Amino acid sequence: MPEELEAVIGLEIHVQLATRTKMFCGCELSFGDEPNVHTCPICLAHPGVLPVPNEEAVRYALKIGMALGCEIAPRSIFHRKNYFYPDNPKAYQISQYDIPICGEGKLGDIRITRAHLEEDAAKTIHVGESGRIHGSAASLVDFNRGGTPLVEIVTEPDLRGAAEAAEWARLLRETVRQLGVSDVNMEEGSLRVDANVSVRPAGSTELGVKTELKNMNSFRFLQRGIEAELERQRELIGAEGTVEQETLHFDPASGDLTSLRSKEEAHDYRYFPEPDLVAIAPTEAMLQEARDSLPELPAARTARYEAELGLDEAQARLLAGDPDQAAYFEAVVAAVGEAAEPRVVANWVTGDLTAALRAADDAERPAVQPLADLIGAVASKQVSHAGGKQVLAILVADGDADVAAVIEREGLAQMGGDDGELAGIVAAAIEADPAAAEQIRSGNGKAIGAIVGAVMRETKGRADGGEVNRLIREQLGL
Amino acid sequence: MAELTDLTVAEAAAKIAAGEISAEEYGAAWRAAAAADELNAYLWTAEHAESLEPDWNGDGESAPAGEGEATPYGSNAPAPAESGPLAGVPIAIKDIFTTQGIPTTAGSRILEGYRPPYTATAVRKLTAAGAHVLGKTNMDEFAMGSSNENSGYGPVLNPWDRGRVPGGSSGGSAAAVAGGLAPAALGTDTGGSIRQPASLCGIVGLKPTYGAISRFGMIAFASSLDQCGPFTRDVTDAALLLGVMQGMDQLDSTSVGIEGGIELPTREDLAGLRFGVPRELGEATLDAGVRAVFEATVARIEELGGQIVEITLPHAEHGISAYYVLAPAEASSNLARFDGVRYGLREAGDADLVEMYETTRSVGFGPEVKRRIMLGTYALSSGYYDAYYGQAQKVRTRIAQDFDAAFADVDFVITPTSPSVAFELGAKTDDPLAMYMNDFFTVPMSLAGIPAIALPAGLAAPEDGGDGAPRLPVGFQIAAPAFAEQKLLEAAHALEGALGFEAAAGDAIPWKGGARHA
Amino acid sequence: MIDREQVLHVARLARLRLDEAEVETIAGELSGILEHVDRIRGLDLEGVEPTSHVVHLENVLRADQPWQSMPPAVALANAPEPFDGAFRVPSPQADAD
Numbered sequence A: 001m002p003e004e005l006e007a008v009i010g011l012e013i014h015v016q017l018a019t020r021t022k023m024f025c026g027c028e029l030s031f032g033d034e035p036n037v038h039t040c041p042i043c044l045a046h047p048g049v050l051p052v053p054n055e056e057a058v059r060y061a062l063k064i065g066m067a068l069g070c071e072i073a074p075r076s077i078f079h080r081k082n083y084f085y086p087d088n089p090k091a092y093q094i095s096q097y098d099i100p101i102c103g104e105g106k107l108g109d110i111r112i113t114r115a116h117l118e119e120d121a122a123k124t125i126h127v128g129e130s131g132r133i134h135g136s137a138a139s140l141v142d143f144n145r146g147g148t149p150l151v152e153i154v155t156e157p158d159l160r161g162a163a164e165a166a167e168w169a170r171l172l173r174e175t176v177r178q179l180g181v182s183d184v185n186m187e188e189g190s191l192r193v194d195a196n197v198s199v200r201p202a203g204s205t206e207l208g209v210k211t212e213l214k215n216m217n218s219f220r221f222l223q224r225g226i227e228a229e230l231e232r233q234r235e236l237i238g239a240e241g242t243v244e245q246e247t248l249h250f251d252p253a254s255g256d257l258t259s260l261r262s263k264e265e266a267h268d269y270r271y272f273p274e275p276d277l278v279a280i281a282p283t284e285a286m287l288q289e290a291r292d293s294l295p296e297l298p299a300a301r302t303a304r305y306e307a308e309l310g311l312d313e314a315q316a317r318l319l320a321g322d323p324d325q326a327a328y329f330e331a332v333v334a335a336v337g338e339a340a341e342p343r344v345v346a347n348w349v350t351g352d353l354t355a356a357l358r359a360a361d362d363a364e365r366p367a368v369q370p371l372a373d374l375i376g377a378v379a380s381k382q383v384s385h386a387g388g389k390q391v392l393a394i395l396v397a398d399g400d401a402d403v404a405a406v407i408e409r410e411g412l413a414q415m416g417g418d419d420g421e422l423a424g425i426v427a428a429a430i431e432a433d434p435a436a437a438e439q440i441r442s443g444n445g446k447a448i449g450a451i452v453g454a455v456m457r458e459t460k461g462r463a464d465g466g467e468v469n470r471l472i473r474e475q476l477g478l
Numbered sequence B: 001m002a003e004l005t006d007l008t009v010a011e012a013a014a015k016i017a018a019g020e021i022s023a024e025e026y027g028a029a030w031r032a033a034a035a036a037d038e039l040n041a042y043l044w045t046a047e048h049a050e051s052l053e054p055d056w057n058g059d060g061e062s063a064p065a066g067e068g069e070a071t072p073y074g075s076n077a078p079a080p081a082e083s084g085p086l087a088g089v090p091i092a093i094k095d096i097f098t099t100q101g102i103p104t105t106a107g108s109r110i111l112e113g114y115r116p117p118y119t120a121t122a123v124r125k126l127t128a129a130g131a132h133v134l135g136k137t138n139m140d141e142f143a144m145g146s147s148n149e150n151s152g153y154g155p156v157l158n159p160w161d162r163g164r165v166p167g168g169s170s171g172g173s174a175a176a177v178a179g180g181l182a183p184a185a186l187g188t189d190t191g192g193s194i195r196q197p198a199s200l201c202g203i204v205g206l207k208p209t210y211g212a213i214s215r216f217g218m219i220a221f222a223s224s225l226d227q228c229g230p231f232t233r234d235v236t237d238a239a240l241l242l243g244v245m246q247g248m249d250q251l252d253s254t255s256v257g258i259e260g261g262i263e264l265p266t267r268e269d270l271a272g273l274r275f276g277v278p279r280e281l282g283e284a285t286l287d288a289g290v291r292a293v294f295e296a297t298v299a300r301i302e303e304l305g306g307q308i309v310e311i312t313l314p315h316a317e318h319g320i321s322a323y324y325v326l327a328p329a330e331a332s333s334n335l336a337r338f339d340g341v342r343y344g345l346r347e348a349g350d351a352d353l354v355e356m357y358e359t360t361r362s363v364g365f366g367p368e369v370k371r372r373i374m375l376g377t378y379a380l381s382s383g384y385y386d387a388y389y390g391q392a393q394k395v396r397t398r399i400a401q402d403f404d405a406a407f408a409d410v411d412f413v414i415t416p417t418s419p420s421v422a423f424e425l426g427a428k429t430d431d432p433l434a435m436y437m438n439d440f441f442t443v444p445m446s447l448a449g450i451p452a453i454a455l456p457a458g459l460a461a462p463e464d465g466g467d468g469a470p471r472l473p474v475g476f477q478i479a480a481p482a483f484a485e486q487k488l489l490e491a492a493h494a495l496e497g498a499l500g501f502e503a504a505a506g507d508a509i510p511w512k513g514g515a516r517h518a
Numbered sequence C: 001m002i003d004r005e006q007v008l009h010v011a012r013l014a015r016l017r018l019d020e021a022e023v024e025t026i027a028g029e030l031s032g033i034l035e036h037v038d039r040i041r042g043l044d045l046e047g048v049e050p051t052s053h054v055v056h057l058e059n060v061l062r063a064d065q066p067w068q069s070m071p072p073a074v075a076l077a078n079a080p081e082p083f084d085g086a087f088r089v090p091s092p093q094a095d096a097d
């Protein structure tokens, strides 16, 4: 029986920054334009050109670093990473190496190793047959994307499963999206997640040989790709084989993993400090500006909802992940005031309201005050929960409706015991079902449901279930 | 026309501005001189301009007016400015500077036929001051060499003696000015590539402080060392060109400029100035004739009121070692972009990608370039970085500290520029290390990033020339602290006046018709 | 001091193809140069800061303002193999990065 093999996963995420211009030249960023319309001598690496870094990209990198709780380097530099490839026009990528702008940090429970600035490669389109020169396959290079600013975020191998990795990647995406520094669209490639995957005997602290998974352009594929690779590695080790360090390409259609290249002919990038650039040493003003521009991010908001509003973690995370919903939720909490607990508001927003919106073909949320009025009315038993849901359906259709007027118009005001109306209906229901009444008297508590149901039908849901129960027991002398 | 081409740049510009001579005639005289090049100093001259169409946006129009220095493409003034301190003055440009629409090869076959879509900042500043591009000068391929024998387009001949080298790598620029083919020229200096050819050709060559002039558009050899500077007949012209070209450039993050700019020097004495002579010079290998000129020049400095002080540069002797790690390392990376994809030569264009890269680069680069790419790649490769590149950077720190310590005591450091006078063509081509030793006196200043000027100080018989060989120029180098160019130029001006090199050399001077036709 | 295998490895990294004679010559030349250069390896420079740059500037940055890019015809004017508005190259084998 092979021992239990634990998954050890780290992620490397490339985030394309949504600046106006490229990292080291003033060419505009673009998506989907004609090839090579956004190029200049610099991003085509003509002889004699020099890079000058984009100030906004530096600002965005600082924001990302702060959002991930990273230590910001007092002085970071760029290196050259040397390798030949047609999408790499200088034959070196300008990237940060031993002193990245953002050092160690943490998002959720996952440790961040670093986040650094670099430039994106151009796009190579393999044209195969149609682009044949004289019999051999060819590629076409489009430099529009070449030089787009990137922040590369690297995590420690802290993730222990495919689902956890995908979930954490979603949190990261949401965090970066809320910073407003990237489109973070996996299909379009503005967010690219690679996974370093290995397994080891559970409880071991050593790291196994890892493989690098590329080309997972959705969170679903990320999870499936990691699952497939974990399974492959476990099988391999189960069969007394060894995992080889390699880069794998995941094909979501077939679920296959294919080796891109073996690392045997080890790449020797010959890193050295980029002599064309000077250091980045964020000033107090630059840091303050980045700090001031940070919105409250999902992780921090989740913690606040738990601590200050008493929500449980799952619900807090659900609300905090979507900044629009979170803002709406907080506004409703404020408008409800003392009338109901935040937890109750959270249930309405994430439960009944979400269902009602979906039922109404993804309608807009109603205005804050009507929903707050409704929650207050249900809490103070002016309307039953079931009646409240009917009011909510009307609010979703007409977001500014007056809750009190709707309750009145629809006759949904909850029946109390004072006017004797509900007591009369209960008495009629007992009389109509003597068998059930007898069973209740003889101790079968479940039988009460039949009579409650009859009362509810008669009152069209305006009665409060607890009150009906109380009246039945009272009238049966229990 | 002889009298027109006898004028210095400053004299000609003044006369043109005053209407005493016509800019057209002056320009025509120089174009004719350049066209008569027998030294292989030029790779392209303005004579060829007629045959080049300026269609650089692809639809029959010339490049659009740009937004000045902030934009590389389309920022070129359509024609040289009509007025300015260099109005009407043609200047020869080392072929390492990009010139929009004008062939630019850096002396390499890999860039044959390449016409850049933009112009180097230094050249643009010259044309904005009224200068014209007279021609592009020959050079050692990618500025790698000390004799100009590494050009992909044949060696340049020394105008003093055509059997000898002009020095390198800016040999074409030096030969053009010395040979009367240009009134002034631009060069670049990475480890001595302005100062050494200036010395071997008997003219003035200035390497400014690293960062004084923008490197944008200078085809990179070793990015942390490359610096552009002028070749001129006298110190005043060097100051004039430096003043026009210096300045911070938004397209070069490492450019600084010279605070307060540069004025034409006027100083006639050296009173109160302290000149440091490195103690290590005593053991240095150099020709007796060169040493004699150096000593005579030191005596002149004292006559002018300057004080000679012994200093020490204990790490300077390691300059060559550090330099021949750092420069090739950076070069191996800078020259990787010549890959046959976007411009320049492509060989085996239909084959597999790696084969295309390897064939293109093996055919396109000459032996010295390959040698340095190999050396630099090795020095940066895994397992060797710390021993070579890292260690060389530390030596560099020490050398800079040596200069700092010296400058705490003296205003300038003086040395010979080159250990010998011009040597014979082919004399050192089989011994790379011997060739590299030409840079012994110039490399330390490059590593420290400080300014240095080479002045023609006298003549000496070549040691390889046999009895009765004509004497050849000997250079004298003055180095100053970073950004102390004005002070350096003032001292050089005073010394130049006292040395009277032109008068001393008399008829032998090639631009006066001397050895030009030997 | 630098052998044939090392020369071939470095040539491969630098994308240079050397013929047999060149391999021999370069191995000899590089060894000669390295022998000279090796003198600095013996220097005690423990604790000395490496100088990668003599310019002591920091934060030289460019405003995020678009400038005029080149018309594609200019971008492709020097291309050895322009094709359909792009730069054509032989297809990379499994050598990607």
Ligand SMILES: [Mg+2]
Residues within 6 Å of the ligand: A095, A118, A152
């Ligand atoms: Mg990266």
Ligand SMILES: [Zn+2]
Residues within 6 Å of the ligand: A022, A025, A026, A027, A038, A039, A040, A041, A042, A043, A044
């Ligand atoms: Zn660009």
